[in-house]
Amino acid sequence: MTTEKPALYGGEPIRDEVLGYGGQSITDHEKDAVVEALEGDYITRGPTVEAFEDRVADLIGVDHAVATTSGTTALHLAGEAAGFGPGDEVITTPLTFVSTAHAATYTDATPVFADIDPHRRTIDPDAVRDRITEDTAGLVPMHYAGHPADIDELLEVADEHDLTVIWDACHAFGGTWRGEPIGAQRDMAVFSFHPVKNVTTGEGGMVVTDDDDLAERLRRLRSFDMNYDVDGHESEPWYQVTEGLGYNYNVTDLQAALGLAQLDRLEAFKDRRDEIIARYDEAFNEIDDLRTPPDPLESDPMYHLYAIEVDEEFGCDRAEFVDAMHAENVGVQVHYVPLHYHPFFQAEFGYERGDFPRTERVYDRLVSLPLFPAMSDDDVADVIDSIERLHRHLE
Ligand SMILES: Cc1ncc(COP(=O)(O)O)c(C=O)c1O
Structure with missing residues (x-):
């Protein structure tokens, strides 16, 4: 039985084993x-x-x-x-x-x-x-x-x-x-x-x-x-x-x-990714302060990432959100540090922070949640529980 307190704030982690954000499925x-x-x-x-x-x-x-x-x-x-x-x-x-x-x-x-x-x-x-x-x-x-x-x-x-x-x-x-x-x-x-x-x-x-x-x-x-x-x-x-x-x-x-x-196994991979995404969407669309991935519009994507945006109103910034997930042993990642932040592109081509405000606004909030076909239903539930528990705590 997990406590109501997120692991970052002194509770028990939702999982004992680290769940990565992505990975292969080999049979x-x-x-x-x-x-x-x-x-x-x-x-x-x-x-x-x-x-x-x-x-x-x-x-x-x-x-x-x-x-x-x-x-x-x-x-x-x-x-x-x-x-x-x-x-x-x-x-x-x-x-x-x-x-x-x-x-x-x-x-x-x-x-x-x-x-x-x-x-x-x-x-x-x-x-x-x-x-x-x-x-x-x-x-x-x-x-x-x-x-x-x-x-x-x-x-x-x-x-x-x-x-x-x-x-x-x-x-x-x-x-x-x-x-x-x-x-x-x-x-x-x-x-x-x-x-x-x-x-x-x-x-x-x-x-x-x-x-x-x-x-x-x-x-x-x-x-x-x-x-x-x-x-x-x-x-x-x-x-x-x-x-x-x-x-x-x-x-x-x-x-x-x-x-x-x-x-x-491509079709099976897509079906499993879609299933996980549907479970995430259902849970996270309930949380106003998390932006779920965009409507696919005219396409049927095979999503590689499930990238959410954590708004200020969620109660913590992106860095704290990432720390909180890691404390639960849920691997998350950020895609990507914008190219104009990298020393190479700054030194070679003169880019600076501040050059692309819309990219920066999105980047400041982005977090990719675990998404890969080998995830079990329990893994998916752990990710959802971790975020819901954090949200309740910060509300
Ligand atoms: C958008 C994008 N382009 C290019 C690459 C490079 O692919 P690879 O890792 O196979 O060199 C990656 C891989 O991380 C990527 O995400």
């Missing part, structure tokens, strides 16, 4: 698939990687999927394939993980931040319009928590100014927008398969596109920019040459086997 299905791959001829990039790419391309409904070692390297390749370079400006959101901006910074282009629409917590198309200059070459919107950015409006801005769009869909694998898979929108979309994401390959990422030339460029850059089919290769089969500065971002058949097995 014998995944283990068997990886062992089978391990016994195959390739443990580096081989036929299983190709099968994984084909399956993702099919699922998203695009012509090409190029697997890479992470969402970060996928963004790097996408930025290079887009042709971003020195002198170019690439507009993106400040409320994201640092890698989103690296689609620009890795190519020596300049990341230009534009403030968010606080409802979706994604980049505001009007703020994008305000940041366009003659040097703007591209847009990298991010689908925060899995909730799509304003795709229609952003594509309109891109059309008006002839911009290449790279959708950072690292949070959004498995969701749909107007009935169409998220990631199918032009020009490229990027996924991450990190263990906390909607499906995992351990580490891993992917770029998807309908554009043949971009896909060819992505594949070449992923593997040393090597031309394996150069003139002379037929008579001298060892003859292969690098034609530019490429990378080794190759993934292994082991990772792809894990990814394929996870895709078999």
